[in-house]
Amino acid sequence: MAKDTKKKEIKRIAVFTSGGDAPGMNAAVRAVVRTGAYNNLHVFGIKRGYEGMIDCDLVRLEVGDVGNIMHRGGTFLKTARSQRFMTPEGRRTAYEALKAYDIDGLIAIGGNGTFTGAMVFSQEYDIPIVGVPGTIDNDLYGSDFTIGFDTAVNTAIEAVDKIRDTADSHNRLFFVEVMGRNSGFIALNTAIGSGAASVMIPEKDATLEDLVDVLKMGARRKKLFSVVIVAEGNHFGGASEIAKQVKELFDFYDTKVTIIGHLQRGGSPTALDRVLASRLGFSAVEGLLEGQAGVMAGLVNSKIKFTPFEEAISKNRKPDNQLIRMAEILAI
Ligand SMILES: Nc1ncnc2c1ncn2[C@@H]1O[C@H](COP(=O)(O)OP(=O)(O)OP(=O)(O)O)[C@@H](O)[C@H]1O
Ligand SMILES: O=P(O)(O)OC[C@H]1O[C@](O)(CO)[C@@H](O)[C@@H]1O
Numbered sequence: 001m002a003k004d005t006k007k008k009e010i011k012r013i014a015v016f017t018s019g020g021d022a023p024g025m026n027a028a029v030r031a032v033v034r035t036g037a038y039n040n041l042h043v044f045g046i047k048r049g050y051e052g053m054i055d056c057d058l059v060r061l062e063v064g065d066v067g068n069i070m071h072r073g074g075t076f077l078k079t080a081r082s083q084r085f086m087t088p089e090g091r092r093t094a095y096e097a098l099k100a101y102d103i104d105g106l107i108a109i110g111g112n113g114t115f116t117g118a119m120v121f122s123q124e125y126d127i128p129i130v131g132v133p134g135t136i137d138n139d140l141y142g143s144d145f146t147i148g149f150d151t152a153v154n155t156a157i158e159a160v161d162k163i164r165d166t167a168d169s170h171n172r173l174f175f176v177e178v179m180g181r182n183s184g185f186i187a188l189n190t191a192i193g194s195g196a197a198s199v200m201i202p203e204k205d206a207t208l209e210d211l212v213d214v215l216k217m218g219a220r221r222k223k224l225f226s227v228v229i230v231a232e233g234n235h236f237g238g239a240s241e242i243a244k245q246v247k248e249l250f251d252f253y254d255t256k257v258t259i260i261g262h263l264q265r266g267g268s269p270t271a272l273d274r275v276l277a278s279r280l281g282f283s284a285v286e287g288l289l290e291g292q293a294g295v296m297a298g299l300v301n302s303k304i305k306f307t308p309f310e311e312a313i314s315k316n317r318k319p320d321n322q323l324i325r326m327a328e329i330l331a332i
């Protein structure tokens with residue numbers, strides 16, 4: 001059911017995934033390939049993000065190549081963090097590779113680093129790029145959610161539910177560290193969804209003494225176990241460091257630390273991530289054909305919105321203060 005007319009002169013596009021993988025990236029690539037095919041485009045996949053772009057590692061992607069991948073975590077295109085793309089020479093080699101394949105539009109699926117690279121690249125070379133926010137960190141302005149965030153939070157909550165069982169059985173205090181680089185979105189949502197006693201995130205202005213007060217309050221009302229969620233990018237250090245310092249101030253509980261780590265990056269994407277990825281992949285291609293460039297396709301209040309890369313990466317996205325306050329109140 002291919003469409004007869006093209007809206008723009010773009011004929012050959014390439015899609016890649018970059019930075020940390022995120023559940024739902026496959027669904028986004030599928031949407032890009034199929035929307036491209038519907039619009040009579042030649043679609044290529046670039047392997048290993050910017051690294052593969054520099055190495056000219058492109059493969060033609062047809063409709064059938066993206067079947068049966070919707071439900072799979074990771075990214076079948078593979079991904080990478082590329083030092084070479086940070087250099088002008090690396091980017092020139094990448095551009096030459098794209099020219100060799102006559103690529104006239106790019107879809108970049110990744111996080112803030114990927115879009116920083118895309119912004120620099122599009123300032124240096126005349127190639128339209130539309131971004132799709134794919135990162136578990138949820139740290140981009142211009143989309144209420146990024147692809148992978150919901151799955152990561154669900155994974156973290158499932159882990160905390162299990163930790164609760166053993167914490168309860170042994171009357172222990174657990175510090176559970178979740179990912180999020182410099183951002184507390186995963187931690188805050190995990191804390192709310194798992195009913196944790198407290199959460200330590202970079203965006204919250206709280207001291208270790210405040211945390212100890214919360215724990216003491218719990219102990220006074222005969223709370224025999226407790227779980228505290230810690231964002232990895234915390235200014236007090238990770239969960240191990242916080243556990244050590246808290247123990248020195250208040251040693252009522254036998255204390256343990258769990259770092260969930262890369263478990264949060266894998267697994268089958270949730271329904272929310274699959275639908276989000278499909279919508280954003282589809283909209284990115286339509287946007288590119290309608291002349292969008294240097295922008296990220298996002299979902300804002302359930303509507304598709306295009307935000308310039310510069311804004312998407314530089315507007316300091318923080319969890320809502322109301323949500324932080326609510327998490328505290330509900331944990332009393
Ligand atoms: N200033 C920059 N100039 C050129 N390229 C950049 C720049 N910053 C980042 N990149 C490229 O983008 C890649 C991906 O960035 P990064 O590793 O920060 O992941 P991300 O896209 O933010 O995803 P995530 O946070 O989910 O891991 C980098 O490895 C690098 O190749
Ligand atoms: O997998 P790597 O390269 O160790 O990166 C870990 C980082 O990637 C993320 O999972 C996604 O950006 C961060 O939350 C985390 O800090």
Ligand SMILES: [Mg+2]
Pocket residue numbers: 019111112113135137181
């Ligand atoms: Mg990032």
